[in-house]
Amino acid sequence: MTPLPHNRDEAPSPQKHDAILGAALELFVERGFHGTAVPAVAERAGVGAGTIYRYFENKEALVNALYQKWKTALASRVLEGFPVDVAPREQFQTIWRRMSDFVLEHPRAFAFLELHHHASYLDAASHAIENNVVEFATEFVRRAQAAKALKAVSPAVLMAVVNGAFIGIVRGSWEGRLELSRENLAAAEQCCWDAIRY
Amino acid sequence: MTPLPHNRDEAPSPQKHDAILGAALELFVERGFHGTAVPAVAERAGVGAGTIYRYFENKEALVNALYQKWKTALASRVLEGFPVDVAPREQFQTIWRRMSDFVLEHPRAFAFLELHHHASYLDAASHAIENNVVEFATEFVRRAQAAKALKAVSPAVLMAVVNGAFIGIVRGSWEGRLELSRENLAAAEQCCWDAIRY
Amino acid sequence: MTPLPHNRDEAPSPQKHDAILGAALELFVERGFHGTAVPAVAERAGVGAGTIYRYFENKEALVNALYQKWKTALASRVLEGFPVDVAPREQFQTIWRRMSDFVLEHPRAFAFLELHHHASYLDAASHAIENNVVEFATEFVRRAQAAKALKAVSPAVLMAVVNGAFIGIVRGSWEGRLELSRENLAAAEQCCWDAIRY
Amino acid sequence: MTPLPHNRDEAPSPQKHDAILGAALELFVERGFHGTAVPAVAERAGVGAGTIYRYFENKEALVNALYQKWKTALASRVLEGFPVDVAPREQFQTIWRRMSDFVLEHPRAFAFLELHHHASYLDAASHAIENNVVEFATEFVRRAQAAKALKAVSPAVLMAVVNGAFIGIVRGSWEGRLELSRENLAAAEQCCWDAIRY
DNA sequence: AATGAATGAGGCTTCATTCAT
């Protein structure tokens, strides 16, 4: 009957929630988790310092929410509607292109996810997402290896090489050593395929 | 370069100096720079908190000294007596093997150098060392490209791919996804050569 | 000049601001600036240690704010509505009486201002106030000298004698050698007039 | 029989003792007692930090020794061979001139003694010297008052006025407002005599 | 529900003092 029902027990405005995550992303990328003050996040988000604690239990919960949000986004981007019936070469290209699209659209999110060392504060839920992605990639590699499309090398090694190379390109762009252009990304893609192909 | 006194006036014990750097290395790898308290470094080093400041002007000077020490060690390891008159393939293998040796001997040092994002506190001297290494690598790539041994792709991209892949292997081992064995390192080496060769 | 917010962003409680200044005054008088710990100021003010930094950027800003507050108060007390059209003798008496009133009302503030050596931490704004007072006094002396009311001696010397004598009386009372009574202050006033009169 | 006997239980080199007191004088004048670090005193004195503790039990003992040394020197300068049989006017002039000589020869010592507030760390021995001086001055004033040479005002007030005025002159010179010349000192002397004479 | 002033624990750093050399 009322135009808009009052939210159940907590009534978080999604705008504030996102503003906080956005501010945290910027600051965590610049100065890292431990180097960023919660009141600084609040100020950048345009909310009161106390407000952050209505949306996140504490600073660690905030960084985990941020990690999960973007890791999930990246995973979805790569996995959703993944082409099952095409050749491994094309599948690989698809993965690479989707990651490229993601990094070009959300450079800070990718930098936060992959350029920082989160070991000391990520929780189980965060690790679980990463594990899902790894599982998917492992499956892809195994199938492609069975089809003699990829080198007969431990999947973990092939994945580390390709993922590391991709992150290396992004890192190079953050350090000003190269431009994060489609051209460079495509060149790197060819390199990485050559790296792992049979 | 000189094994002489380190900072203020006289020459304090090199053992303490090294104990502090060793403790800082362990903690910075585990918890990052901002996540590590100076008194925690002192305790792990077995010295008083104030003692750290006899050897390093402040926390930032400590992390830069640590970075420079190990980045220099890594660079020396790769560059000293670098074989000039052999084929690019062999040169590449030499570089990769020397980095592998370094990682296997000093896994924490490499993790500190390459698994963390140091942008917010490294000083000019630290950057200068990294730049030297990059210059050397760029020169190697250009020569090999001139000899038609490597792909005609921007050197920065090829270097980012290979360096990223190497770091990816190390990262994978820290995350428990693969074993940092000579076998895996050798397999990755072949991948990376395939990635960049003409 | 404005009774508005004091520093960072918003307008914190003026009571706390004053409580901190009051506590700082007591402690700085007792133990000096360098001899007083900021947490001790907080405790005496009945606030948390961190609260001080919501009102003052650091310890030096606190001592300068305190100096400026009371130096301004003393200057206003002496200068406001200063009688221009009376004889130098009466003007002198007015100055002396106003300073006496101030000392009797705010003995600790005067002790803080004049019994301590602030050279190592006062900022330009603090010096500026003192300079204004000195300028006013110089002008008074010059006019009275022109009227042959005062000795033809360097104004700085006459001012140093009178100001020093006044401070000497206050110092004597803090050291328990004399009573800071109106009677003693009046006697000293006559002495000082005799000291400088033509 | 030995050329120079070993000193009893402590064998302090008078040169080092004096070097420490000299360094302490300079630093205490500049930054005050609490603002001066003991190692800084040692460095300025050209001795080891630990050496200071062979000559003085602790920092407080050092500042008291310094105070006593110079307060005694000042008192001796004024009191030794004080002319008993001359007129109060001449006696006053003698006192003033002797203080002037002292301040011109040892400006830092006088600044240390009189421009700083020592209340929180002076011990009984230090106070005793000051009391002696005050007693002497009181006696002088009383006799001169009995001879109708000085105003019939509480001796403590007259002494506070003159001593304060003298310190005011010195303070003015430290603050750069006047020159500490014999001429200015003589002018101030005349003022002060006029201040207290009958 | 939102705020931001307030807090105090904890971080970085200094320094009075000690003690092995």
Added chain:
DNA sequence: GATGAATGAAGCCTCATTCAT
């Protein structure tokens, strides 16, 4: 006897978190 490296208590200040409004 002299030293100065070493220490740890204590000082200044920041910041994650709370709570009154």
